Amino acid sequence: MLAFPRRLAVFLLTFSLTACASYEDRDPVPSDFPIHGIDISRWQGDIDWHTVRKAGTQFAFIKATEGGDFVDPKFVENWNAARAAGVPRGAYHFYYFCRPVEDQIAWFIQNVPVDPAALPPVLDMEWNGESKTCRTRPPQGKIVADMTLFLDALQAHYGKRPVVYTTVDFHREILVGHFTAHDFWIRSVARHPMHMYTKRDDWVFWQYTAEGRVPGIKGDVDRNVFFGTKRQWQQWLRGELPNP
Numbered sequence: 001m002l003a004f005p006r007r008l009a010v011f012l013l014t015f016s017l018t019a020c021a022s023y024e025d026r027d028p029v030p031s032d033f034p035i036h037g038i039d040i041s042r043w044q045g046d047i048d049w050h051t052v053r054k055a056g057t058q059f060a061f062i063k064a065t066e067g068g069d070f071v072d073p074k075f076v077e078n079w080n081a082a083r084a085a086g087v088p089r090g091a092y093h094f095y096y097f098c099r100p101v102e103d104q105i106a107w108f109i110q111n112v113p114v115d116p117a118a119l120p121p122v123l124d125m126e127w128n129g130e131s132k133t134c135r136t137r138p139p140q141g142k143i144v145a146d147m148t149l150f151l152d153a154l155q156a157h158y159g160k161r162p163v164v165y166t167t168v169d170f171h172r173e174i175l176v177g178h179f180t181a182h183d184f185w186i187r188s189v190a191r192h193p194m195h196m197y198t199k200r201d202d203w204v205f206w207q208y209t210a211e212g213r214v215p216g217i218k219g220d221v222d223r224n225v226f227f228g229t230k231r232q233w234q235q236w237l238r239g240e241l242p243n244p
Contacts, residue, residue: 027191030208033206034233035228036057036058036224036225037057037060037223037225038052038057038061038223038224039061039221040061040078040221041063041074042063044218044219045217046218048215048216049081049216050216052087052214052216053086054216055215057087058088058226058233059087059088059090059119060087061119062075062079062089062090062091062092064093064111065104065107065111066094066096067096067104068096068099068100068103068104069099079091083117088237089119090119090121090122091112091118091121092123093121093122093123094124095126095150097134097136097143098134101149105154109157114158114159118158118160119163119237120160121154121158121162122164122185123162123164125164125166125174126166126167127169151182161182163182163183163204164182164183165185165207166187167186168188171200172197175200176199176200183204183205184202184203185205185207185224186200187207188208189207189208204226204236205225206225207224208225209222210222
């Protein structure tokens, strides 16, 4: 992963070529970034993926599994339709703290095919206080150990280093300083992530709203940006993004 000073330098250069105002006058906003994408699940209903692509969507993360026995009922449809439309896509797993990690690994592998053209798989780690069946909060050591098993197993199976998705509160309580070898996809809808996350300025994806609108999708959809330039995006897709 690129360290923040290098990432910021790249962004400053890009910004200076496209705007007259000084970058120091404000934080970066989503429109400053050239690569935009979405994340979706069954709640988006039927999606016109060709329209989504034509609207400028350059990547999509699609919910595949949750826990050890739930598959998103729209996963297979979205997985195949996104590829047919030419939208780079990856699958994500929503972690469930009341199911053994081994079951969750096996469930994801059972339901998400190996596709060399796919984006790396994603492990979604967040507290789910609204769950009707599992509100347990394991200790940090247990979570970190189980995440390590999950991430290592998926990397061995799919041949790509998984991405970690997380939220401000979960990251603050569990993940600060951990999994530095993995790319992070972070949620921050109130402010730029640099103000919300500790020791995670090297994020790769930023989920900046849950109320986005994209042609081809009815209603709200999560919207995201990739941290860097178009050239860096192509390098990341090929697994060639250099380390500092």
